[in-house]
Amino acid sequence: MRNSLEQLPGLAFLGYPEKTTYLLEEVALRFPAFGKPVLYGDVAYYPDAPVPAFESGDAFLPSGSVLPLWARCAFLKPLRISFDSIGEAANVLRDMQRNWAPYQFTQFRRAALIQEKLPYINLKPRTFPYKVPSSDMGIYTLLDANTMLASAATQSHFPAGTVLLQEDHENPPSRAYLKIEEALVRFCDAFGCDMPAEGARVLDAGACPGGWTWVLRELGCDVTAIDRAPLVPSLMEDSAVHFMTHDAFTLKPAELGRFDWIFSDVICYPERLFGWINDWLESGLCANFICTIKLQGGTDWDLINKFASIPDSRVVHLCYNKHEFTWMHCGRH
Ligand SMILES: C[S@@+](CC[C@H](N)C(=O)[O-])C[C@H]1O[C@@H](n2cnc3c(N)ncnc32)[C@H](O)[C@@H]1O
Structure with missing residues (x-):
C-alpha cells in the first residue's frame, strides 16, 4: 500500500480530558449546523461543519465565539492519511510542516515511534514562565495501525492546544497557582506581550489563600490582594503584599487607583464579574485583565459572548480550569 492523503470535509475538535461531553453539548447548542460527530477518543469529528469561517486559523476572532470553548485543539483542515510504516507516516507529516503534536487514544506505542521520527518539539511539563514560538503546530491522532487523522492547521501554538506545567508541591499556598501561570503563558502568546514586569502594580481579587498572589510575587509584582x-x-507578612479584608466588588476603581494588571478568581455569578470589569474598563485605570468566569449550572452563552465581545478580549478554557472559563483583556499592544 502506498500512503494516501484524503482531505476531509468539516472540522474536528479535541476535547479536554474527561470533559468531552461539555464539548459535545456546546457544539449541539451553539453550532447546530455542525451536525452529528464521529468520536475518536476525545476527538469529535464533524463532517458537516461549514469550514470557511475558520479559514483564518484564528481561534480568537473578535467575537471570541467562533470555535467551541470546550475544544482544546481544532483540526481546521482535517486529513485522513493512510500509511504502511512508521517512517512513511512521519515523512508524510514532515513533508507538510515542521511541528506536529500527537493526541492518542489508541496505538500509543506506534504513535510514540512516529513522534520520535518527527522534528523535536517539547512535550514535557514546562517551567513557568515560558514562551512558545508563534509557529504553526499541527495535530495528528492514529485511528488504527495504518490510518491517522491529522491537520497541519490548528488554532493553537501549543502542542495539541495543551499547556503542561512543572508543578511545585511545596511553596504555593493553593493549586490555583497553575491557573494564573497558564493564563499568563496564554495571554503573552495571544497578545504578543510580556509577563507582568518586576515592580508592576497589580490587583488580585478573591486572593485567599494566595496561589495567584504567590505567582505574582515570584514575578516581583507589588500586589494589592482583596478577600474576606x-x-x-x-504572604500576609510580605511587605510587597497589601491585603484588604473587603468585598472586592464594592470598592470603586477610583478608591483603589491605577494598576498595571487586574486579576480576579472570585467565586461569583458571571453577571457580577461582568459589571465589575466594565466599571474598571470605563475608569481607564487598568489595561490588562485576567479573570476567572465561574460557571454556575448551565452556561449562559449570551453572557459569555458579551465577555468575548469586549474589544481586545478572549474567553478561553484553560487546561487548569475546572468548570470555569478565563476572560483575558489586553488594552495595551
Ligand atoms: C477560588 S478562591 C481563590 C483562590 C486564589 N486565587 C488562590 O490562588 O489561592 C475564591 C476566593 O474568592 C473569595 N471571594 C468570594 N467573594 C468575594 C468578594 N465579593 N470579594 C472578595 N473575595 C471574594 C473567597 O473568599 C475565596 O477565597
Whole structure:
C-alpha cells in the first residue's frame, strides 16, 4: 500500500480530558449546523461543519465565539492519511510542516515511534514562565495501525492546544497557582506581550489563600490582594503584599487607583464579574485583565459572548480550569 492523503470535509475538535461531553453539548447548542460527530477518543469529528469561517486559523476572532470553548485543539483542515510504516507516516507529516503534536487514544506505542521520527518539539511539563514560538503546530491522532487523522492547521501554538506545567508541591499556598501561570503563558502568546514586569502594580481579587498572589510575587509584582479571608502568613507578612479584608466588588476603581494588571478568581455569578470589569474598563485605570468566569449550572452563552465581545478580549478554557472559563483583556499592544 502506498500512503494516501484524503482531505476531509468539516472540522474536528479535541476535547479536554474527561470533559468531552461539555464539548459535545456546546457544539449541539451553539453550532447546530455542525451536525452529528464521529468520536475518536476525545476527538469529535464533524463532517458537516461549514469550514470557511475558520479559514483564518484564528481561534480568537473578535467575537471570541467562533470555535467551541470546550475544544482544546481544532483540526481546521482535517486529513485522513493512510500509511504502511512508521517512517512513511512521519515523512508524510514532515513533508507538510515542521511541528506536529500527537493526541492518542489508541496505538500509543506506534504513535510514540512516529513522534520520535518527527522534528523535536517539547512535550514535557514546562517551567513557568515560558514562551512558545508563534509557529504553526499541527495535530495528528492514529485511528488504527495504518490510518491517522491529522491537520497541519490548528488554532493553537501549543502542542495539541495543551499547556503542561512543572508543578511545585511545596511553596504555593493553593493549586490555583497553575491557573494564573497558564493564563499568563496564554495571554503573552495571544497578545504578543510580556509577563507582568518586576515592580508592576497589580490587583488580585478573591486572593485567599494566595496561589495567584504567590505567582505574582515570584514575578516581583507589588500586589494589592482583596478577600474576606486572609492569605497564608508568609504572604500576609510580605511587605510587597497589601491585603484588604473587603468585598472586592464594592470598592470603586477610583478608591483603589491605577494598576498595571487586574486579576480576579472570585467565586461569583458571571453577571457580577461582568459589571465589575466594565466599571474598571470605563475608569481607564487598568489595561490588562485576567479573570476567572465561574460557571454556575448551565452556561449562559449570551453572557459569555458579551465577555468575548469586549474589544481586545478572549474567553478561553484553560487546561487548569475546572468548570470555569478565563476572560483575558489586553488594552495595551
Ligand atoms: C477560588 S478562591 C481563590 C483562590 C486564589 N486565587 C488562590 O490562588 O489561592 C475564591 C476566593 O474568592 C473569595 N471571594 C468570594 N467573594 C468575594 C468578594 N465579593 N470579594 C472578595 N473575595 C471574594 C473567597 O473568599 C475565596 O477565597
